[in-house]
Amino acid sequence: MKHPLLLAVLAAVVAGSVALVWASRAESPREMGATEIRSPVAVTDRKMSGLKLDTETRKSLGAFRLSKGRKIELVTTRAEDGRSCLIDEDETGASGGTCLENGLFGSHNVAFSVSSQGGPERFDELYVSGVAAPSVRGIALVKTDGGVVQLGLNAERAFVFESLQGDLEARVYPTALRLYAPNGKLVETVMFPPAG
Amino acid sequence: MRRLATVTLIAVVAFSAFAVGAHADSVYGYTAAGTWFSPGQGYGSAYDNTCGRWTENNFSKGSGSWGLVTFIDPGGNWSNTRQGNGWILSKPSNVLSTKKLHCKNNSSKTYQGGCYGFSRAFPCA
Numbered sequence A: 001m002k003h004p005l006l007l008a009v010l011a012a013v014v015a016g017s018v019a020l021v022w023a024s025r026a027e028s029p030r031e032m033g034a035t036e037i038r039s040p041v042a043v044t045d046r047k048m049s050g051l052k053l054d055t056e057t058r059k060s061l062g063a064f065r066l067s068k069g070r071k072i073e074l075v076t077t078r079a080e081d082g083r084s085c086l087i088d089e090d091e092t093g094a095s096g097g098t099c100l101e102n103g104l105f106g107s108h109n110v111a112f113s114v115s116s117q118g119g120p121e122r123f124d125e126l127y128v129s130g131v132a133a134p135s136v137r138g139i140a141l142v143k144t145d146g147g148v149v150q151l152g153l154n155a156e157r158a159f160v161f162e163s164l165q166g167d168l169e170a171r172v173y174p175t176a177l178r179l180y181a182p183n184g185k186l187v188e189t190v191m192f193p194p195a196g
Numbered sequence B: 001m002r003r004l005a006t007v008t009l010i011a012v013v014a015f016s017a018f019a020v021g022a023h024a025d026s027v028y029g030y031t032a033a034g035t036w037f038s039p040g041q042g043y044g045s046a047y048d049n050t051c052g053r054w055t056e057n058n059f060s061k062g063s064g065s066w067g068l069v070t071f072i073d074p075g076g077n078w079s080n081t082r083q084g085n086g087w088i089l090s091k092p093s094n095v096l097s098t099k100k101l102h103c104k105n106n107s108s109k110t111y112q113g114g115c116y117g118f119s120r121a122f123p124c125a
Helices: A002-027 A165-169 B002-021
Strands: A053-065 A071-079 A084-090 A095-100 A110-118 A123-132 A138-143 A148-151 A158-162 A174-180 A186-191 B026-029 B035-037 B042-044 B052-061 B066-072 B078-085 B087-091 B100-104 B111-121
Touching: A053 A158, A071 A123, A071 A158, A084 A110, A084 A123, A095 A110, A095 B078, A110 A174, A110 A186, A123 A165, A123 A174, A148 A158, B052 B066, B052 B100, B066 B087, B078 B087, B100 B111
Parallel strands: none
Antiparallel strands: A053 A071, A071 A084, A084 A095, A095 B087, A110 A123, A110 B078, A123 A158, A138 A148, A138 A174, A174 A186, B026 B111, B035 B111, B042 B100, B052 B087, B052 B111, B066 B078, B066 B100
């Protein structure tokens, strides 16, 4: 029985080694071609550490349905380097968001990001997703044509604003968030570049 | 004989799964850390291929710095674009599509940051 077991272990080692070789074939930075396009700095093929999210701190802020039927879920989580993250995820596995130092509200009374599909000349979809600080009771979104839209906050103070197709065709984009206290007083206006 | 076959099968499957599972996505910088980004300036990776796919795009920068990350297909079309302050990240809807990574300072301020891509190996001819 000694030899058959040895054979089994040997077979496992060989199979694992083959798997490792296969898995590492395309890892070569040269094959992936991680090179810059317009950088004046000569940096290529540099292996670095990325941001790692701590899934144990994940908390859902609610799900939102976009106009084309796609459902996204907003979550907060912490990165292993201590940053606070606001991420949205959809059913296809796509996700994205922002991770901020000093907490989600260290710089502003709202944490948010802008997501889009298509472009850069014309967008097929564009939405702003975010969460307001506890001191905020109302948010108004300002568009590049001067239009103002009052946003609804859910129980977790999360929100999603999706641009209408007409606005996207006219290249009218979100460009600021006005934050209001419970007494209706303007707390802060957060400007950001129009998506176009 | 049956016992030997079972032991062999379990050992092969277990070790192969460990070997592949232990091989997580790899991270590459397509700019240096601390690269200066002037307004409108962007950087990009090369396109991925059937042997290795970009699975995530990251832009590391300060909480007061606005920028974007996106995926660009060979036709120049953008997808899964994410804009925001701080460290921004995006994962694509379709990992297996051909694409390259792009990060850009689309604000009016100059700042420092670094752009990173995650890649995953796939079996290919």
